[in-house]
Amino acid sequence: MPIYNFLLTIAMILSLPFWLAGVLWSEKRRKTFLYRLGIRFPKPFDRNRFKTEESIWVHALSVGEVLSALPLARHLKQRYPDRPVVFSASTLSGFEIASREMAEDVDGVVYFPYDHPWCIRRVFSFLRPAVVCIVETDIWPNFLRFARKRHIPVIWANARVSEDSLKGYMRFSWLFGRLFRQFTWICPQSETDRSRVLAVGADPQHVAVLGNFKFDQLAPPPDEHFQKFKRILVPGAEQKLFIAGSTHEGEEQIVLAAFLEARETVSGLRLILAPRHPKRAKALMQLVQERQCSTERLSRMLQTGVDPPDVIVVDGMGALRGLYALSDVAFVGGSLVNAGGHNPLEPATFRLPVLFGPDMTDFGEISELLLQQHAAIVVHDAAEMAAAIRDLLADPQVAKDMGERAYGVLRAHRGAIQKTADLIGRCLQPPVMNPSAEAHAPEIHSQS
Known part of the structure; x- marks a missing residue:
């Protein structure tokens, strides 16, 4: 990790002129840059809401992942009305979709921070997550390391590993195997995806096939x-x-x-x-x-x-x-x-x-x-x-x-949202301190 951060910092310094040019000339980067640095938060965003209770953080990369993750965020807010639920996206289009669809359903919609310790520290300090759920993809070393050091569970939900992605992961399996083991749970969509994450190096004791969120889509009411x-x-x-x-x-x-x-x-x-x-x-x-x-x-x-x-x-x-x-x-x-x-x-x-x-x-x-x-x-x-x-x-x-x-x-084939919410609920509970209590811990039901 020190080598990764050293190389990341050097790359950021060397590419600074290109970054600045991109921010100036690209509307997408210009609109997202300060937010992903953790310097600004979108409006309206009530930071005080996150000071009294640790949040549940659901993250999705872009439009497709956002649409898959929205039902989970809504379900979690209904299930935990007194706990802040925050939703993040990495891209401008994903953020805009989430903001439009989730404005009344969650406590905040934000941008996912750049994978630099300073950016991550700022966003974590504001959101104070009790658990993080990353939907489909968006895996970053510093983010996972930061959460693990602070004993914050991170779930990779609705995980899908395509053949092309598997080739890339296997090419650097020494790195991605380690990253996969940083997750508290990996929940693949199918047995095929399960076999692929295990091939990369995931811990089989922390992998559970819970199904595909896309089967839980509901037709929205006419608006x-x-x-x-x-x-x-x-x-x-x-x-x-x-x-x-x-x-x-x-x-x-x-x-x-x-x-x-x-x-x-x-x-x-x-x-x-x-x-x-x-x-x-x-x-x-x-x-x-x-x-x-x-x-x-x-x-x-x-x-x-x-x-x-x-x-x-x-x-x-x-x-x-x-x-x-x-x-x-x-x-x-x-x-x-x-x-x-x-x-x-x-x-x-x-x-x-x-x-x-x-x-x-x-x-x-x-x-x-x-x-x-x-x-x-x-x-x-x-x-x-x-x-x-x-x-x-x-x-x-x-x-x-x-x-x-x-x-x-x-x-x-519906049910993946409910099973993932059950798993998040398990991660929110305090650690089991005695064998008799463990018998009452929620079970995780895998699809076979």
């Missing part, structure tokens, strides 16, 4: 934004909406070709194109216009109330789930290119029939469960996608049954 989407995007019962969510560069051409082909036989079909990175919206609108289709940004439609065009391009964060709720068929992006796919349970939450491409390696277990239950269809190209859209929209009962099966897969 003001949803009602506005509905008024603008679904003006008539004859309209059909095909949504392509979290698409990557190279996929939109395929989606557009499939949409145009399907529209020849599906009257009133419209496309919602939601790129993984909303900044690509302008380029996608140009791509759509080249295909002689009318198009508009979602943000402008919400402002002006203009009639829906052929293709609606999503140009902001946080809208995807509400748009899934209004759609008839969903394609999950990142799967027709080598990106590992995205979460197919998001549309399944709304009982939608789900399409995805052949590369779902990041969601292999989930996609396989959906396919086994005939709740999803794999498409390899525009022709197969168009055929699937046509078939599903031509027979509403088939589409409905497929969506219900997808929702059934989600319901059958």
Whole structure:
């Protein structure tokens, strides 16, 4: 650890000009820099709330992890109403999503500190955590060391180790094995993930498979934004909406070709194109216009109330789930290119029939469960996608049954949030001092 901090400090000094340039020229770094240093805290943030009681700290890296972790934070606040619950994210987009979704549900939303002892010490001194729960990923040596020295339990929840991540960890197994053993508990999503964390060097006595948070997603209740989407995007019962969510560069051409082909036989079909990175919206609108289709940004439609065009391009964060709720068929992006796919349970939450491409390696277990239950269809190209859209929209009962099966897969595998909250509750209890008391300690139930 002294070597790590020495190298970290040297690297920070040498890269200082680049850091300063990045802070000045990058909006994301400029907005997050002082907060991640621990110099400032977002407003509103009541530090006094954390002086009277030690907090429960839930952390998620960015947007995807944040969405997985939100139900856990809400559950913990309901379970421990008198104890402060704080939520942190590392990225600007993740922080913005958490702030918008969690403002009324937790006692504070903050940025995760940089992995420097000075930054970590400041944030810990304000938050005074009794336990820290890191969701999915974001492993930092100083953070783990600082918590361990102060006997603060740290749980790595909903842990997932992809094949690519495993290769990187094994390349430096002497380092990551040590880091993995710093966790009080590691809770992998599946037995495959469990075998991978053990291969890196985790202590098997502190590894418990508790399931995947993504199965605990619930459809959010209709809110003001949803009602506005509905008024603008679904003006008539004859309209059909095909949504392509979290698409990557190279996929939109395929989606557009499939949409145009399907529209020849599906009257009133419209496309919602939601790129993984909303900044690509302008380029996608140009791509759509080249295909002689009318198009508009979602943000402008919400402002002006203009009639829906052929293709609606999503140009902001946080809208995807509400748009899934209004759609008839969903394609999950990142799967027709080598990106590992995205979460197919998001549309399944709304009982939608789900399409995805052949590369779902990041969601292999989930996609396989959906396919086994005939709740999803794999498409390899525009022709197969168009055929699937046509078939599903031509027979509403088939589409409905497929969506219900997808929702059934989600319901059958729920429970990871509850099990993780039970484990956090166990870590909050004082150490057992005698054998008779230990018999009453909460059990941790693993999935087999």
